[in-house]
Amino acid sequence: MSTEFPVISTERLILREATDGDAADMLQYLTDIRVVKHMGLAPFESTADAMDEIAWYRSIHAEGTGIRWGITLKDSGKMIGSCGFLNREARHFRAEIGYELSHDYWGRGLAGEALRAVVHYGFNRLQLERIEALIEPENGPSIKLVERNGFLREGLLRHYEYTQGKFDDLYMYSLLKGDCT
Template sequence: MLASASTLPTLETPRLRLRWMTEADIPALFELFSQSEVTRYWSWSAYTELAQAERLLGNIHKHFAERSLFQWGFARREDDRIIGTCTLAELSGEHRRASLGYALNRAHWGHGYGREAVGRVVEFGFTSLELHRLEADVDPRNTSSVKVLEDLGFQREGYQRQRYSHNGEIQDAVLYGLLRPEWRSGCV
């Protein structure tokens, strides 16, 4: 899994560039994860200080060095400003699987950017990393995220009751999975 690379490869889509994030991207990461609408169904609360985004970037780089997490920032080609992230976490070479996660700045919802970025990372996972399985869990109330997964061919595999406690609220999760033989490369 990219054994000798010092950074993630840049992935391209018709409108987006998924790339390695640097210190220059910290303000955009803070903007993204300080939006309560974005973190509504996330595993942590909205950021309140820039230092949280700095720590996030440090953790992204640390976990990439360990090859346990690949997290791209994605930007529109026209301005290269990060508007979201897409992540392969819990990478297992032995079992050839990873968990998928993604977030998109509220200002860019409704334009298909999330689906475009996630589709490209799915393709990378199945082709470049030769993964056999990708999985994601999503709050069932997050209908936009559910639609992204289902449009890409993910199948609902289970319902996890009261899986998360977030901002004083207990939240359910739906588990989705996609196997490489089921994946359609044209879905990107």
């Protein structure tokens, strides 16, 4: 992956590299249990938690195992979420997609706008063939989001992750490059 961080512009959003200056915005939405409930994370408690998350975004980009964009509003520059790839396997042309959005902006189509832009980037710039989404069965809004955007449910991965003191089942969804033509 290139070391220069790509910027993606959509109708209402700028997807860009998260910076230390975004920590306060990030902390605001990642302290909300509604946002982190299905992320396998405890709600953030401090700016240090947000700085650690931003450092993780930097590390996956530097290692070539992923890329995570800060979702910012075009009109204000406020960071309201993130979207991107993790667990990228370049030799297999696949990656997992992940996202979260501040509860204040749910129901406005912004998550779908960001998701579509990132998927397009993955297929066209990263040469991905397959994009996966792993989603807890109880996360109805996320399931609706990926299904509305063409992802197909492949099955249930039982006790696939251990987070927050429990084993989580996850649905495996996928979107293939050929599904988008």
